Amino acid sequence: xxxxxxxxxxxxxxxxxxxxxxxxxxxxxxxxxxxxxxxxxxxxxxxxxxxxxxxxxxxxxxxxxxxxxxxxxxxxxxxxxxxxxxxxxxxxxxxxxxxxxxxxxxxxxxxxxxxxxxxxxxxxxxxxxxxxxxxxxxxxxxxxxxxxxxxxxxxxxxxxxxxxxxxxxxxxxxxxxxxxxxxxxxxxxxxxxxxxxxxxxxxxxxxxxxxxxxxxxxxxxxxxxxxxxxxxxxxxxxxxxxxxxxxxxxxxxxxxxxxxxxxxxxxxxxxxxxxxxxxxxxxxxxxxxxxxxxxxxxxxxxxxxxxxxxxxxxxxxxxxxxxxxxxxxxxxxxxxxxxxxxxxxxxxxxxxxxx
Amino acid sequence: xxxxxxxxxxxxxxxxxxxxxxxxxxxxxxxxxxxxxxxxxxxxxxxxxxxxxxxxxxxxxxxxxxxxxxxxxxxxxxxxxxxxxxxxxxxxxxxxxxxxxxxxxxxxxxxxxxxxxxxxxxxxxxxxxxxxxxxxxxxxxxxxxxxxxxxxxxxxxxxxxxxxxxxxxxxxxxxxx
Numbered sequence: 001x002x003x004x005x006x007x008x009x010x011x012x013x014x015x016x017x018x019x020x021x022x023x024x025x026x027x028x029x030x031x032x033x034x035x036x037x038x039x040x041x042x043x044x045x046x047x048x049x050x051x052x053x054x055x056x057x058x059x060x061x062x063x064x065x066x067x068x069x070x071x072x073x074x075x076x077x078x079x080x081x082x083x084x085x086x087x088x089x090x091x092x093x094x095x096x097x098x099x100x101x102x103x104x105x106x107x108x109x110x111x112x113x114x115x116x117x118x119x120x121x122x123x124x125x126x127x128x129x130x131x132x133x134x135x136x137x138x139x140x141x142x143x144x145x146x147x148x149x150x151x152x153x154x155x156x157x158x159x160x161x162x163x164x165x166x167x168x169x170x171x172x173x174x175x176x177x178x179x180x181x182x183x184x185x186x187x188x189x190x191x192x193x194x195x196x197x198x199x200x201x202x203x204x205x206x207x208x209x210x211x212x213x214x215x216x217x218x219x220x221x222x223x224x225x226x227x228x229x230x231x232x233x234x235x236x237x238x239x240x241x242x243x244x245x246x247x248x249x250x251x252x253x254x255x256x257x258x259x260x261x262x263x264x265x266x267x268x269x270x271x272x273x274x275x276x277x278x279x280x281x282x283x284x285x286x287x288x289x290x291x292x293x294x295x296x297x298x299x300x301x302x303x304x305x306x307x308x309x310x311x312x313x314x315x316x317x318x319x320x321x322x323x324x325x326x327x328x329x330x331x332x333x334x335x336x337x338x339x340x341x342x343x344x345x346x347x348x349x350x351x352x353x354x355x
Numbered sequence: 356x357x358x359x360x361x362x363x364x365x366x367x368x369x370x371x372x373x374x375x376x377x378x379x380x381x382x383x384x385x386x387x388x389x390x391x392x393x394x395x396x397x398x399x400x401x402x403x404x405x406x407x408x409x410x411x412x413x414x415x416x417x418x419x420x421x422x423x424x425x426x427x428x429x430x431x432x433x434x435x436x437x438x439x440x441x442x443x444x445x446x447x448x449x450x451x452x453x454x455x456x457x458x459x460x461x462x463x464x465x466x467x468x469x470x471x472x473x474x475x476x477x478x479x480x481x482x483x484x485x486x487x488x489x490x491x492x493x494x495x496x497x498x499x500x501x502x503x504x505x506x507x508x509x510x511x512x513x514x515x516x517x518x519x520x521x522x523x524x525x526x527x528x529x530x531x532x
Contacts, residue, residue, distance in 0.1 A: 262415035
């Protein structure tokens with residue numbers, strides 16, 4: 001283990017991207033993710049990398065498409081309103097089957113909203129972000145260490161499946177400091193015979209493009225893409241279980257909400273309520289099987305989220321509505337308190353018991 | 356042992372920095388810790404606060420809502436957080452900026468005119484570290500022995516002259532009678 005250092009989540013994430021081989025960053029400032037861009041602006045010039053503050057979010061995401069088409073690791077980051085602007089480019093990335101890493105340090109919305117933490121871009125991230133049929137791999141860190149680990153993972157999965165990975169973080173994860181070990185994992189090499197690297201007049205040109213006017217061909221591309229997505233859904237769901245062995249009330253929460261929930265679960269256990277948590281680390285693919293298995297024992301589920309009941313739909317789908325799912329949420333930049341989550345656990349234990 | 360600490364005051368008083376000191380103390384001691392600042396408009400002149408948790412076990416929520424220890428460096432902070440301190444907890448008050456006493460009687464309260472001491476001693480802007488020294492003396496949150504190592508880790512080499520000033524401020528707080 002390398003020595004632990006203290007870093008803000010946003011800075012640790014940026015350093016991890018550099019360690020993962022990213023040498024191209026394009027961004028546009030917005031709170032609460034500005035530290036990512038600031039860190040990149042300091043580090044990239046020292047390592048022969050590119051830091052470019054684009055004239056807009058749209059420009060930044062299109063620069064990402066440019067670098068991604070050459071097969072290089074590339075990243076952009078923003079916060080909710082900026083990610084909306086990038087959505088067109090996210091769809092083009094999917095249409096071109098290009099790997100890239102996009103970071104969304106979420107803030108309260110809709111519209112310009114506020115600058116305090118939120119998870120209300122859940123639908124936007126997990127349903128493919130842009131227009132057309134597509135998905136992103138969505139990774140939700142719950143500690144500064146995971147801000148590092150999931151950047152590695154995000155780049156790796158993006159290249160493995162030729163997809164966009166998104167780190168769906170929030171203001172709390174971005175701003176907090178925790179001891180973190182900056183350790184570089186093995187960087188896997190994947191086939192990049194699609195990358196635009198210049199023919200040097202030695203090979204046939206390659207084309208990266210999302211325009212396809214032949215319906216049959218466009219349909220074929222979509223079906224092929226979704227075959228790949230199916231593999232991702234089968235192989236790549238990640239989650240953590242917390243005190244789930246005998247849990248009768250199962251909390252589902254990610255990011256900062258999962259941190260609050262751990263405290264609430266410990267307090268509930270002290271009161272004799274068997275509570276536990278499944279924390280999705282990938283929001284897409286959603287850990288459906290783990291939830292479905294938990295429904296065998298759990299009497300009720302609680303979705304703890306900083307949004308108006310978005311993830312709750314995925315929970316209900318995963319367990320086929322076989323158990324009641326309660327919602328414990330705050331929005332607008334407010335984080336649920338431990339007491340609020342505890343009260344919902346108590347309520348859930350009664351709902352479940354009445355069955 | 357888990358200690359939840361809330362540091363609060365005006366933006367510009369070095370609230371986040373003093374919180375960072377505690378975080379680095381935790382790092383030096385190899386403990387679990389989290390540091391979470393308030394961020395946004397309140398950093399620019401309004402109230403600023405900072406949650407620090409030091410623990411021997413993994414930390415769940417990084418947000419301190421019911422502190423074991425409150426360091427209050429202005430009146431709005433004391434007004435806002437006095438009632439949130441856990442029973443049996445401790446409040447440290449900068450009495451040169453807060454002209455009322457703590458009303459609760461189920462907690463230990465420590466008063467120190469930190470801002471006045473800082474300006475008297477030519478340590479203007481370091482009242483935050485005087486508060487930290489005073490707190491170290493009156494709690495078992497972390498050890499005084501590691502102050503030097505922590506400060507040296509925390510203050511960047513290019514601001515070397517600040518190292519001794521920070522140490523002096525902590526010492527003044529620690530030895531305050």
